[in-house]
Amino acid sequence: MGRSLEVLLRRLSVRQRMMAIVALLLLPLAVLSGVSMVVLNEQEMAFRDSVEESVHGLLPLATLEHYLQQALVDELLAESRDSVPDFAGLTQNVDNSFSSIQLGTNSKDVPKQIIDDAQKAWVQARPSIRRLVEQVRAQRFSGAVASADTRTELERAIKDISSARASLSGVLKTRYENAAAQRSRQLHWLTWSWLITLTVAAVLIVIFLRSLLRPLHALTQAARHIEEGQSGVRVDVDGRDELAVLADCFNRMTANWEATQSHLQTEVIKDPLTGVLNRRGILSQLGTELDSHRLRQRPLSVLAMDLDRFKFINDHYGHSTGDRALTWVATTMRGLLREHDHLGRHGGDEFIAVLPNTSHAVALEIAASASSCAKELRAKRPTRR
Numbered sequence: 153m154g155r156s157l158e159v160l161l162r163r164l165s166v167r168q169r170m171m172a173i174v175a176l177l178l179l180p181l182a183v184l185s186g187v188s189m190v191v192l193n194e195q196e197m198a199f200r201d202s203v204e205e206s207v208h209g210l211l212p213l214a215t216l217e218h219y220l221q222q223a224l225v226d227e228l229l230a231e232s233r234d235s236v237p238d239f240a241g242l243t244q245n246v247d248n249s250f251s252s253i254q255l256g257t258n259s260k261d262v263p264k265q266i267i268d269d270a271q272k273a274w275v276q277a278r279p280s281i282r283r284l285v286e287q288v289r290a291q292r293f294s295g296a297v298a299s300a301d302t303r304t305e306l307e308r309a310i311k312d313i314s315s316a317r318a319s320l321s322g323v324l325k326t327r328y329e330n331a332a333a334q335r336s337r338q339l340h341w342l343t344w345s346w347l348i349t350l351t352v353a354a355v356l357i358v359i360f361l362r363s364l365l366r367p368l369h370a371l372t373q374a375a376r377h378i379e380e381g382q383s384g385v386r387v388d389v390d391g392r393d394e395l396a397v398l399a400d401c402f403n404r405m406t407a408n409w410e411a412t413q414s415h416l417q418t419e420v421i422k423d424p425l426t427g428v429l430n431r432r433g434i435l436s437q438l439g440t441e442l443d444s445h446r447l448r449q450r451p452l453s454v455l456a457m458d459l460d461r462f463k464f465i466n467d468h469y470g471h472s473t474g475d476r477a478l479t480w481v482a483t484t485m486r487g488l489l490r491e492h493d494h495l496g497r498h499g500g501d502e503f504i505a506v507l508p509n510t511s512h513a514v515a516l517e518i519a520a521s522a523s524s525c526a527k528e529l530r531a532k533r534p535t536r537r
């Protein structure tokens with residue numbers, strides 16, 4: 153998977169790869185960051201709503217319950233009639249609380265029924281509370297106590313309010329728990345998304361870097377081998393990127409260098425006039441063949457040839473004719489020898505032939521043939537005017 157992706161990446165240029173990697177990394181990271189911010193913001197809003205609704209929903213009911221209980225206790229004990237609450241102020245507070253409950257409970261998970269029940273309980277309790285308050289106020293002067301019916305009515309109102317508060321409290325608790333569970337799920341999801349994105353990013357970066365480093369490593373290795381003197385070193389040209397172009401140039405440069413080196417090596421041991429080996433070349437071959445002869449114990453013959461009165465040709469026919477004569481000797485001798493025999497001009501008009509795996513008798517035959525060729529040429533020489 154990684155290798156094939158690497159091969160695919162090498163079809164793109166390094167610049168295109170860098171742009172692709174930036175786009176591939178930045179895009180998911182930007183999307184994920186945006187989603188994270190939206191989700192976290194929503195979570196905060198949901199929690200704030202939940203807390204606000206708890207306060208708005210439960211507080212008035214709890215306050216109402218508290219007032220009613222306090223009124224009942226006050227009346228029953230008939231001890232603190234001076235602290236009997238002002239009815240107008242009390243009802244105003246409770247009404248305000250219901251208004252704020254209705255404003256703050258737009259969400260679907262707080263049933264309207266519960267609010268309605270609580271409000272109904274309050275409306276039912278209101279006349280009792282009014283009567284109780286009036287009675288208690290009147291009793292401040294007369295010393296009478298409230299009727300039993302009024303107390304019973306008031307106790308029922310407290311019970312209704314209490315059960316409405318308990319139901320609402322249960323709903324709000326469920327809502328809070330749901331919000332907490334959703335928050336936990338979203339955090340879990342966000343954590344995994346970040347982990348997956350970062351893992352994918354890390355894998356992509358590694359593959360991207362390997363697609364750069366692998367060809368560079370191959371080029372470095374090839375350059376080291378050439379430095380060590382190896383020949384025929386080439387680098388695999390994969391892909392179409394800048395590194396593939398560099399590898400191709402490297403291969404062609406190496407091939408050119410090897411061809412030039414091989415040409416120079418040949419030229420250094422070649423006699424430019426006759427094309428056979430020069431003194432350096434023929435002596436080197438002689439050394440090699442002598443080593444082989446000692447090692448394998450095979451016959452080796454060497455012919456040393458010198459043209460008689462060559463100076464005369466130069467002096468009487470000119471140097472270019474002398475050159476042609478030397479070339480003729482080299483060509484004729486080459487024709488008399490086998491492919492693996494070596495022929496060289498030792499200097500001036502002296503030639504040497506190194507004949508591996510050749511007996512003395514065969515060497516003598518070749519020498520005789522060379523001599524007779526020279527004689528034939530001499531017989532055909534032009535007469536000087």
Ligand SMILES: Nc1nc2c(ncn2[C@@H]2O[C@H](COP(=O)(O)OP(=O)(O)OP(=O)(O)O)[C@@H](O)[C@H]2O)c(=O)[nH]1
Pocket residue numbers: 425458459460461462463464466470471472473474475478499500501
């Ligand atoms: N044309 C030509 N002449 C050369 C070349 N190299 C050497 N010579 C000439 O070859 C001649 C060699 O002279 P010598 O060594 O006396 O050889 P020779 O005249 O054959 O004398 P002997 O071997 O004693 O018969 C000299 O005149 C050199 O100038 C060359 O490349 N071309």
